[in-house]
Amino acid sequence: MDTGPETDEAAFRSEVRSWVTEHLTGDFARLAHRGGPGDEHAFVAERMEWERELATGGWTCVGWPTQHGGRGLPLHLEVAFHEEYARAGGPGRAGLIGEGLLGPTLIHFASAEIQQRFLPGIVSGTEFWCQGYSEPNAGSDLANVTTKARREGDEWIIDGQKVWTSLAQWSDWCFVVARTEPGTERHHGLSYLLVPMDQPGIEVRPIRQITGTAEFNEVFFDGARTSADMIVGAPGEGWKVAMGTLAFERGVLTLGQQMAFQRELDHITSTARANGRWEDPVLRDRIVSLAIRVRIMRWNATRALRTDDNAQLPREAMIN
Structure with missing residues (x-):
């Protein structure tokens, strides 16, 4: 349907509810109302498949600019989508971190090459992301991160630990705030790196909760590697980029x-x-x-x- 400025919001809300209701059937029926806050561990594989179902209907990244694969919806319709999706029982989005946090960050801060590499996978629901921010001694005080990355040839070598990382055990990539300039403190000398999760230098340990579930994880980087060009912004600009990501949150x-x-x-x-x-x-x-x-x-x-x-x-x- 037309999603320009003159789109009737009531009709749009009705379309969202109808689509979710019609498609949340069959194998997807058990996902209704699942996977939200406190329930992120539920049916993760099925919710990843649901992301691809959403993509076929054009319901991922609805607020992104059209040139990056989105619908380019105005803000009031983007809000309407998220509200009606929840009202219709849509499950928690397995692609939420990529769509809501990393994607907008890449659109605002990344090179065209980085955008072309990663944005299509988020839109199509074929690549999933986790967030490498918090550490044992750097939770709300993000500037206190101690995870380090050093440049060796055409790669970054990452060592350190992140914690409270949602969906890490299922993610393909992690965006990591790491200290790349030795001797710097606080928000200086940080960089924003994109790191593949499927490699020997990364270990994910689920954090078992009193409920018996494991919604969060510890992530250990021990000589983990990523290409030197897998950086958003310039080296040392990680704080600025990270704050941009938090604004989208x-x-x-x-x-x-x-x-x-x-x-x-x-x-x-x-x-x-x-x-x-x-x-x-x-x-x-x-x-x-x-x-x-x-x-x-x-x-x-x-x-x-x-x-x-x-x-x-x-x-x-x-x-x-």
């Missing part, structure tokens, strides 16, 4: 997660009303508290979209 994708949480909260509320538990003031208080947090999550996401380098109007003004 807040906003549109969060709105989709917020809708999934809202759907779950609505289900809990209706169940409590039906079985009489709604009369329990303690339960009502907890539900109200959750409702407030879900609403704040939406407000924070729209605030993160407030400005855009290519738009004069606040982006949040474009969202109903």
